[in-house]
Structures are given as C-alpha cells and as structure tokens.
Amino acid sequence: MSVNIEVERKFVLSPELARRLVTVLESETRPFEARRLRSTRFTDVYYDTPATWALTLRDWWLRQRQAQWQLKVPWRDGPRASALDTYRELEQLAELEATLGWCPDTALRDGHIQPFAQIATERDTFQVTYRGHVLRIDLDRADFGYAVGEIEALVQDNEGEHGASKNAPATAVAVSSAEQTIRLFAKEMDIAEPAAAVRGKLAEYIRRFRSEHYAALVRHHILDAGDASPDNQLDLNPDENVL
C-alpha cells in the first residue's frame, strides 16, 4: 500500500503577510517556479465518539470534506517534536476502515460517532518548486474569523507496500529532507519561525467553541495550551481579506 505522508508547517497569516506572499508568488522575477493552482471553498465536518473523544485523544482526525471521508493519523508515535506536523492522510475508504477497524458510515448511522465541528474554508493554493521539492502553499480563511497559512510537502510512503515498517529509513530520510526544504523556503519568504506550534483551524475552533474537549486534548498533550495569537484574526473589512 502506498500512502502519502504530509509534512507541513503552519504559520500565522496576517492580511499583510497574505498580500506579501501573493505578490512574491505571482511576480515574474522570483528565483523559483511558482503558480497559483486554485481558489476553492470547502466544508469540513469532524467526527469523534460522543463524550469520550476516543479518536482525537489519540491524535486521529476523522472528517468529511465535501462528503468524502478522510482520516489523518500521526506518521510517528510519540510527542510532537517541532513546529512541523507529519501525518498520514488516508482517503480510500478501504484504508480508512482497515485503520479504524470499523466503517465510518455505519458508525455514524449507529450513533457511535457524531460531529463536533463544522468549518467552511476559503483557500488559495499555490504550487512552488523549490530546491527540487514540490511544495504546496495554502492560504486559508475560515468562516469563524481565523486565518492560517500552510507550507506542505508530500512524501510517498511506498515502503508499506513491502510490509516494511512505516518508519523505515528511506521514508525517514525523505521526510527529513522535506522538513529541511520547508524550513529554508519559509526563511526565504521571511515567515517567522513560530515560538510555539501555530494552531490550525480545527485546533482553534475547538479552543474557542468546545472548551471541555479542548481541555481534554491539552491534558493528553495532543494540543498545546498556548495563548491565541491575535495576529491571524481576519480583518473586519472584507476587502482586506481578498487575495
């Protein structure tokens, strides 16, 4: 089985940074290849077991994006080591079911899982070829007034095909090389290294609207309990948020 490993770094997306990045990524004179891939709007509904949060408390994130089931699970076990997140993203229903051990549609029908968050996002996506790596840059604005950027590289975990461990050496080297490229690209773009992990849209949604669930995630060291950064709140003037 070949699975994509997502190596990603989030960053606080102020309206100024969004404007600067779009200008650089669309300029003719930048020293690397870049193009705007698409502008999209999508809705995610996240699910977990009621009251016990059995999935999210083990850092598993089950969602329907425009009705398609997706599951993100950590690539490596253990605590988060840096500002870079590394998750395996499963989209094939058979892979999801094999990992979960049950069918999400059946679990939903029988009330074993229920929605706990719904987030609509407007996303501008750019593709950059930098030092031989293809990077995807997402600039996201969520419907609850939160904006975040993400630099992402995909690494193929082909080794699972031969029954090897998911942490096999060749994959580890590819992941570490992708991490290094993301760091260098962020530096070149003048994106500040965050002092603490930048909350994604869902983490921020849970912090704002699901306080009990958030406290449990912090207690289990799945999410950090840092202060919210005021810098990535959307401007109230909608014109400011158009890229």
Ligand code: V4E
């Ligand atoms: C919460 C979470 C995950 C779910 C995905 O969340 P988010 O980044 O909001 O989604 P999105 O739309 O950017 O997904 P994409 O389109 O990139 O697939 S996956 C991992 N986490 C955990 C997590 C964590 N432990 N700590 C922090 C600061 N953020 C997220």
